Amino acid sequence: MPSRPEANVATLDANLAVLASIFEAVPLETLRATLVGPAGHSVERAVDILTTPAPDSTAGTLRRKRPTQTRLTALFGLGSPGKAQRPRLETPVEPLNPIPPPTLSTSASPTGGTSTTGTAAPPPLAELIKWNAEAVRQTMTPPRVKSRLVYLQRPEDVERALPCILIPNFLPVALARELLHDLVDLAPRWPIREWYMFDRLVTSSSRSILFADDDFPEYLFSEATSDAPAAEGEARPKESPQDTPATPTDKSEKPVGVDEANKQYKEPSGGPSMGYYYNGRPMDIHPYIDVMRRARVLVEAKVNEVLAARKRSPLESSGPWRANATVANSYDGSVEGVGWHNDRLTNIGPFPTIASLSLGVTREFRIRRIPGILTQTSNTTGSFTSAAATPMSHTPITHAIPLPHNCLLIMLPPMQEEYQHTVPRHTPIDRHPLSGSIRINLTFRHYRSEYGPSSNPCCHCGIPCQLRPVTKQAATLGRYFYMCEADALHGQGKCGFFQWLDPVIAKVIEEPGSR
Ligand SMILES: O=C(O)CCC(=O)C(=O)O
Numbered sequence: 219m220p221s222r223p224e225a226n227v228a229t230l231d232a233n234l235a236v237l238a239s240i241f242e243a244v245p246l247e248t249l250r251a252t253l254v255g256p257a258g259h260s261v262e263r264a265v266d267i268l269t270t271p272a273p274d275s276t277a278g279t280l281r282r283k284r285p286t287q288t289r290l291t292a293l294f295g296l297g298s299p300g301k302a303q304r305p306r307l308e309t310p311v312e313p314l315n316p317i318p319p320p321t322l323s324t325s326a327s328p329t330g331g332t333s334t335t336g337t338a339a340p341p342p343l344a345e346l347i348k349w350n351a352e353a354v355r356q357t358m359t360p361p362r363v364k365s366r367l368v369y370l371q372r373p374e375d376v377e378r379a380l381p382c383i384l385i386p387n388f389l390p391v392a393l394a395r396e397l398l399h400d401l402v403d404l405a406p407r408w409p410i411r412e413w414y415m416f417d418r419l420v421t422s423s424s425r426s427i428l429f430a431d432d433d434f435p436e437y438l439f440s441e442a443t444s445d446a447p448a449a450e451g452e453a454r455p456k457e458s459p460q461d462t463p464a465t466p467t468d469k470s471e472k473p474v475g476v477d478e479a480n481k482q483y484k485e486p487s488g489g490p491s492m493g494y495y496y497n498g499r500p501m502d503i504h505p506y507i508d509v510m511r512r513a514r515v516l517v518e519a520k521v522n523e524v525l526a527a528r529k530r531s532p533l534e535s536s537g538p539w540r541a542n543a544t545v546a547n548s549y550d551g552s553v554e555g556v557g558w559h560n561d562r563l564t565n566i567g568p569f570p571t572i573a574s575l576s577l578g579v580t581r582e583f584r585i586r587r588i589p590g591i592l593t594q595t596s597n598t599t600g601s602f603t604s605a606a607a608t609p610m611s612h613t614p615i616t617h618a619i620p621l622p623h624n625c626l627l628i629m630l631p632p633m634q635e636e637y638q639h640t641v642p643r644h645t646p647i648d649r650h651p652l653s654g655s656i657r658i659n660l661t662f663r664h665y666r667s668e669y670g671p672s673s674n675p676c677c678h679c680g681i682p683c684q685l686r687p688v689t690k691q692a693a694t695l696g697r698y699f700y701m702c703e704a705d706a707l708h709g710q711g712k713c714g715f716f717q718w719l720d721p722v723i724a725k726v727i728e729e730p731g732s733r
């Protein structure tokens with residue numbers, strides 16, 4: 219490889235962006251130090267450094283023999299470790315930022331220091347590495363940073379504070395009831411997800427599945443002749459399909475698990491496309507059931523009405539928003555939740571709008587700004603910077619929105635670029651007359667054809683990449699990049715693949731002279 223100075227700068231910049239996306243709370247100068255040391259510009263080496271404890275560390279390490287399952291509850295703030303053993307781990311569906319915001323600064327106090335930057339000269343590299351590895355280890359204890367929890371109950375309060383719109387009692391009562399009924403029946407057959415975080419195998423506590431409607435891009439369903447095997451890596455439930463709850467009058471009314479289950483998503487063949495992947499694994503995709511299609515019509519109408527009244531970013535889909543994909547989650551009881559994350563952009567693209575319909579028992583939905591994120595003061599893509607921008611010098615705010623049965627929460631841009639959300643574990647929750655302690659959540663998404671499998675680059679491991687926004691690098695803020703996610707599949711690190719999102723699109727948001 220020729221080693222022109224500007225090429226090195228570009229590589230360093232790219233590698234830094236990858237590291238910053240993994241180690242959200244680690245100061246940039248620390249990340250940079252791991253890249254410019256004797257290890258050169260290798261991301262893998264930097265990840266190694268950042269995840270290997272200091273030699274004198276006596277406490278637990280991040281490196282464990284696979285496939286030991288390790289409780290990562292504390293990492294996601296879903297409760298304190300050491301409570302009664304549960305059969306599954308409490309970790310999120312979406313891969314999370316492995317490091318929560320707090321305690322990384324040497325000046326951070328255990329009870330609430332929030333500053334991760336300082337004015338003092340940085341310590342030498344060896345110190346940084348040692349200190350930082352220690353900091354990473356510390357994240358295995360519950361987050362200790364204090365944030366202010368602010369409850370938002372009324373739709374107008376939600377809209378004022380966040381890029382979200384809350385609509386109570388959204389669907390006609392009977393439709394909401396039918397949807398809940400049908401999905402509660404199906405949910406026990408939705409898989410629990412597994413992936414590696416560093417080299418630990420972790421699993422989701424809730425069950426989830428992706429539903430796709432007929433206009434899903436690169437959508438190919440084939441009628442399976444026999445029970446098709448579960449997609450590789452998917453923990454498909456072992457239960458056999460249950461009885462059909464009613465006598466359907468046509469095929470589209472049959473729920474997944476009966477005839478619809480015989481339609482199997484078929485990966486496109488003959489082209490470069492690898493199909494839809496998540497955490498390095500092919501996704502298990504089911505067709506919409508009839509009642510979802512009826513709900514979709516209403517959700518789409520409302521979302522398009524909302525979008526018509528706001529300025530759109532050129533990076534958003536320009537046409538109508540289409541709810542052609544839905545991630546369904548089922549939480550059975552108060553201990554099932556999902557950790558802090560923002561939703562994957564890989565197939566929905568930048569500045570997505572996601573409409574989240576809650577059914578069944580009320581659970582709390584919490585939202586915070588991505589810890590340490592840089593705020594765009596100006597940009598050229600529209601007025602999507604949230605009024606809720608919380609200066610990092612202040613105590614961070616976490617907003618909590620109780621989501622009762624049949625409410626629709628529309629998450630608008632830049633919710634997925636600038637905020638994280640969670641459904642935390644609760645102390646006892648009320649029971650719902652229809653679903654008891656079960657909550658079903660449907661997040662309706664627009665899977666865009668421009669972001670379909672055939673335009674998704676594969677990394678050197680041969681796995682479709684994930685698309686992420688830059689959140690910490692001032693020079694490249696507003697841009698998006700593809701990176702390897704093979705580590706989620708096998709826990710053995712990433713290949714270091716990095717590619718900016720289509721430069722034509724990136725150009726739109728590039729500030730003059732930012733490169
Ligand atoms: O259950 C919810 O309200 C949120 C689910 C979620 O965050 C997701 O599917 O990505």
Ligand SMILES: [Fe+2]
Nearest residue numbers: 312560561639
């Ligand atoms: Fe989410």
